[in-house]
Amino acid sequence: LDRPRALSGIQPTAGSFHLGNYLGAVRQYVALQETHDAFYMVVDLHAITVPQDPKELRANTRLAAAQLLAAGLDPERCTLFVQSHVPEHAQLGWVMNCLTGFGEASRMTQFKDKSAKQGAGATTVGLFTYPILQVADILLYQADAVPVGEDQRQHIELTRDLAERFNGRFGDTFTLPAAHIVRETAKIYDLQDPSAKMSKSTANPKGLINLLDEPKVSAKKIKSAVTDTDTVIRFDPENKPGVSNLLTIYATLTGTGMADLEQKYEGKGYGALKTDLAEVMVDWVTPFRARTQEYLDDPETLDSVLAKGAEKARAVAAETLAQAYDKVGF
Numbered sequence: 001l002d003r004p005r006a007l008s009g010i011q012p013t014a015g016s017f018h019l020g021n022y023l024g025a026v027r028q029y030v031a032l033q034e035t036h037d038a039f040y041m042v043v044d045l046h047a048i049t050v051p052q053d054p055k056e057l058r059a060n061t062r063l064a065a066a067q068l069l070a071a072g073l074d075p076e077r078c079t080l081f082v083q084s085h086v087p088e089h090a091q092l093g094w095v096m097n098c099l100t101g102f103g104e105a106s107r108m109t110q111f112k113d114k115s116a117k118q119g120a121g122a123t124t125v126g127l128f129t130y131p132i133l134q135v136a137d138i139l140l141y142q143a144d145a146v147p148v149g150e151d152q153r154q155h156i157e158l159t160r161d162l163a164e165r166f167n168g169r170f171g172d173t174f175t176l177p178a179a180h181i182v183r184e185t186a187k188i189y190d191l192q193d194p195s196a197k198m199s200k201s202t203a204n205p206k207g208l209i210n211l212l213d214e215p216k217v218s219a220k221k222i223k224s225a226v227t228d229t230d231t232v233i234r235f236d237p238e239n240k241p242g243v244s245n246l247l248t249i250y251a252t253l254t255g256t257g258m259a260d261l262e263q264k265y266e267g268k269g270y271g272a273l274k275t276d277l278a279e280v281m282v283d284w285v286t287p288f289r290a291r292t293q294e295y296l297d298d299p300e301t302l303d304s305v306l307a308k309g310a311e312k313a314r315a316v317a318a319e320t321l322a323q324a325y326d327k328v329g330f
């Protein structure tokens with residue numbers, strides 16, 4: 001097994017994945033199974049940096065795992081686990097906390113954004129140090145690649161800084177993750193406001209496709225997507241953002257090239273494109289929903305997948321932690 005190691009965390013707070021999550025992130029995770037020794041974890045430790053209802057957190061953690069499996073993560077080809085099942089994350093997190101300068105942590109822009117939204121009174125120390133826990137998440141697996149969005153770049157840089165600092169002070173221990181960030185290959189926009197990214201916090205529920213919604217609800221959203229007053233079906237994000245968004249969704253879901261797609265719709269109207277895409281969407285979400293439901297209806301299978309994943313993850317994490325503890329003087 002000489003493939004590069006990849007590690008990525010998925011928030012359990014998402015409820016149903018939306019189309020942007022799938023096309024922008026989860027689809028990449030599925031692809032990386034083929035080229036990397038990939039570790040994917042549902043990050044419930046990170047979730048409690050903001051208040052969580054215990055029942056909902058537990059349910060959302062399982063729901064996220066079920067959806068990842070339904071989307072194509074194969075426990076035979078990757079390691080899928082729940083972060084809290086591997087105590088080494090918190091243990092190495094503490095060591096990393098003690099290597100991080102207070103000013104250094106204060107410069108994390110994600111913390112500034114998130115704490116501004118929370119309000120100073122509600123912001124926890126956990127939210128402040130969550131980037132440092134993320135450092136531990138990555139270093140525990142000696143990950144080479146971290147498939148995250150652009151907004152996480154600063155945390156990958158912090159990971160490299162702390163790995164170098166630890167290695168310099170205590171001797172070579174950690175792999176520096178490559179500053180290789182998988183970009184959103186497909187950025188999906190709100191169906192009602194194609195200038196905004198599709199997001200679960202959208203002001204426009206009709207612009208958001210939740211993958212676990214009734215397929216006919218999603219089909220209807222596609223059919224009422226905002227386009228433009230022109231009639232030509234052409235990929236031109238600047239001048240035709242609505243149509244281009246539909247084409248992107250169509251192309252990525254079906255694996256069709258954009259030029260082929262434009263040719264297919266030459267001389268046809270927006271109605272034809274929407275009707276076909278609605279059908280593509282229904283054909284994709286129907287089995288996705290069924291597979292997700294199968295995992296939720298069979299908690300023993302899901303538990304066993306996650307238990308095996310945690311065991312595989314711990315084998316790697318425990319070895320790294322033992323080395324780090326020994327170097328530190330524990």
Ligand code: ADP
Nearest residue numbers: 020021024025149184186187188197198199200
């Ligand atoms: P949201 O923006 O709805 O809160 P998250 O921040 O939980 O979604 O994102 C989870 C993952 O999905 C991230 O890797 C993010 O880059 C990706 N993602 C979210 N929205 C989109 C989108 N509209 N297009 C492409 N990728 C997206």
Ligand code: NA
Nearest residue numbers: 151199200201
């Ligand atoms: Na987001």
